[in-house]
Amino acid sequence: MIDRRLFIHFDWGLLGIVLLIVSIGILNLYSVTSNEETTGAPLYLKQVLWLAIGLGAMLVIAFVEYRFYTDFAYIAYAVAMVLLMLVLGYGIITSDAQRWVKVGPLTFQPSEFVKISFILALAKFFQRYPGREGYSLKHLAFPFFLLFLPMILILKQPHLGNAIILLLVFFSILVFVKVRWSSLITLGVIGVSILPLVWRFLKDYQKRRIITFFNPDLDPLGAGYQLIQSKIAVGSGGILGKGFMKGTQCKLGFLPEQHTDFIFSAIGEEWGLVGGFIVVGLYFLLILWGLRIAVGSKDRFGAIVCFGVAAMLFWHTFINISMVLGLMPVVGIPLPLLSYGGSFLISTLIGIGLLLNVSMRRYLF
Amino acid sequence: MMELNTQRMEDFKERSRYLKLFAGAAFLLLFVYLWHLQVIKGNDLRQLSENNRIRIREMVADRGMLLDRKGQILAHNRPSFEVFLVPEDIRSNPEALEKIGEILNLPQEEIDENIKGLKRRPAFRPVKLKSDIDWNRLAILESNRIHLPGILVDVRPRRAYQYDSLASHLIGYIGEVDENELRQAKEKTYRMGAMIGKHGVEREWEAQLKGTDGGRQIEVDALGREIKPLRSVEPFPGNNLFLTIDFDLQKAAEDAYQDKNGALIAMDPKTGRILAMVSKPSFDPSIFARGVSAEEWRALTDHPFNPLQNKGIQGQYPPGSVFKIVTAIAGLETGAITAQTQITCTGVFPYGNRDFRCWKEKGHGTLSLHQALVESCDTYFYQAGLKVGVDAIAHYAGELGLGRKTGIGLPHEKAGIVPSTSWKKKRFGVSWYSGETLSVAVGQGYLNATPLQLLILISAVANGGRLHLPQVVERVENIYGEKLKEYPSQETGRANISEKTLRVVQEALMGAVNEPRGTGYASALKQVKVAGKTGTAQVVRMAADFKKGDMNRMPIKFRDHAWFAAYAPFEDPQIAVVVLVEHGGYGGTAAAPIARKVIEKYFDLEASAPAKAEEASSDSVYD
Missing domain, CATH: 3.90.1310.10 (Penicillin-binding protein 2a (Domain 2))
Structure with a gap:
């Protein structure tokens, strides 16, 4: 059955980091939402349920021989694309966008799972060794196709945040798999030069959205307000924080989206610089851990998958915290393992499962 | 194999060194900025959070x-002055809440309901207590402001x-x-x-x-x-x-209805611009702007005559004798009849095993097409209809715009029904009976049209067969008075009907209003030549022993609808009007006088010449 060596080599360190972060997440969610009167189960309990499902999925993913995923990669990608199209066709329309699919009693956001299947598909493509020279532009037509299809579908929902993540993960992987520097630079130049062209095809209201995206001051009632309040929350935490359940900013509802995209502001407020440093430090450790597993992998597929997951975690974490601190415009990118939301929590844990998988097989084969 | 593998993995190591550096730099930035916010600016921000009142x-x-x-x-x-309350500001002060209730004349329960009614209200978000308070209350509220924390007054349009x-x-x-x-x-x-x-x-x-x-x-x-x-x-x-409507004309039209129900639309037949649009009973739209109460809403929706329905475009009625225009055109165009075709009316036309009756019990005698339209003889059109056939009638009804939406650009417009043999096959799966053609020929049976469709029809007849898109908005201006959009007249089609046929029909319509025996004589004007056609749409089938004059004794909801469709002046049409009086009885007596008042008003305005119509003797005029 399962090789005994798997248990010997199981990456307890990684599991420890992850469990530490999700525990902080549940505690924090409990604190933030404790005085909200909601119908049904409290949010933190719902999140515990999602967490249980996610950890289960993580372990299953970790123990299936990962070379099986090589065969499965394109199929997973195709299934994810079909789900995305379903969202556009039959998705539940929330106030601003179509992102959800309902299956029985569960609603989930396929665009979260797209990220994982996208990483798997890219890894499958790049597992072929390009030779010492690395990949050049002419090799990249198919990967670009793999990128653009989900990006267009996700932008149509519209979910700008996830589209940006896909793009960033894609370019991170290009750097990692050794696309020639000259090709990367060419791509960069092309990208920048077609931007004005894209701009011309946008509708007026889309342009407006993007302008306020880069300059939230133009929207003092929406994004701008959120930013001010978020900064006040984090800053008012000081060095030691106001203490568990004692945050006022988040409690009093000054912060919209406080339990999802702006969850980090609650950590900053209640736990101060100490808490902030610990959490940011844990993320840094998690990402370095992922990179180490990637480099230590026995084959290219495993390495690229792990690197992709690490890149996804990095971009999510970096953009989200920068946004909360007011270093970056507000865009809907949640904080992995801490933000409320089932789909993203589960898809992140599936990614962690892949890391564990590759990690414990580093001495096998 | 192993060597090759390590070789291949070397590249990753090289590149991942750069990437680690990059990630390190990014996280360093986060650490530094956290320090900046929480330590360097920490005190300031803490103070802001303590009096966070933004x-x-x-x-x-x-x-x-x-x-x-x-x-x-x-x-x-x-x-409008709207009063809001921030519940958090007043929690420690229940007397203030009482005071507020007193000033606003609001029971405490209602205030509580307003506050608790909002689930997941963010803290400090004001709750609306009452809108549109009067000056008196406003003055009292303002002078007590110091004792009433948490109260906000906002002015809103x-x-x-x-x-x-x-x-x-x-x-x-x-x-x-x-x-x-x-x-x-x-x-x-x-x-x-x-x-x-x-x-x-x-x-x-x-x-x-x-x-x-x-x-x-x-x-x-x-x-x-x-x-x-x-x-x-x-x-x-x-x-x-x-808007394209004319306030004075609209007012005259509404006044002309008195307490009757129905719909009136007036239009410039050459442009399609709507000059007046009335639907009765009407409602007061301002009750919706302030929030309609449950009783008011029930009163409107339970009303037997549907005040919320725009009958001009949503109401579908049998067109009655107005439809004889279509039967006449179909007959002339297909050659089934000519202007000279004579038919004798004895007051009843037996067909199959049924007697089809003319509205004039004693019969009209022998008539030409012109006279038949003028006096609206049913027997003539029963027989003409049989000669033409229902499909030809349906074809020309379509040419004149019936059976499809006009595209006026108002919500819930209805398309009406123009029956034909294929329509019936599709709808009911059975064949057409020729007896049904007789009903259609006089505008009854399955036929249904909105008043607006009949207005388009009469306008097309007046205007050489041209169909226009009916329009209700003339132009859009911004607040600086700059024209942003203008809507020019739009011709949507031209009925394929000969000049000669139209002339015959036009003259008959002229006769129907201006000849003493015409059914629309009640709308005749001295100064302006009006042309038009009356109609009476049956709501229930007449009993065999129905006597003329029984109408007034029938329950209102079974009484017939009265129609009148007209245009003026005859030589150079400038206004077309269609009038429907629901359960009004006969077109000539109930609907035609309303149209006359509107046309009168219209020419008063345009020519500012006094035009007084002699009171038409209408006692012998019914259909």
């Missing part, structure tokens, strides 16, 4: 005005309709946006509780009328009093719409 106050944009073609204001906005129910169906109404509308709104954003057009022009032109809302970040003190505005986005008013 709130957002919405500023609702003025909705665009509605004006008539001459610039008379029909709908505008007036200031409130939709006001200058002439109450005038043209209420055309104008429509606005109301609070519902969940469906919130989801569908794409280009404009609506907040919960925002107003949106629900019916009529208010709805169809929502995108133009709604401006862009603004808002303000406001710093308030511990009592909720505003200290200073921080940043704001000014609201921008919506655009003004100039």
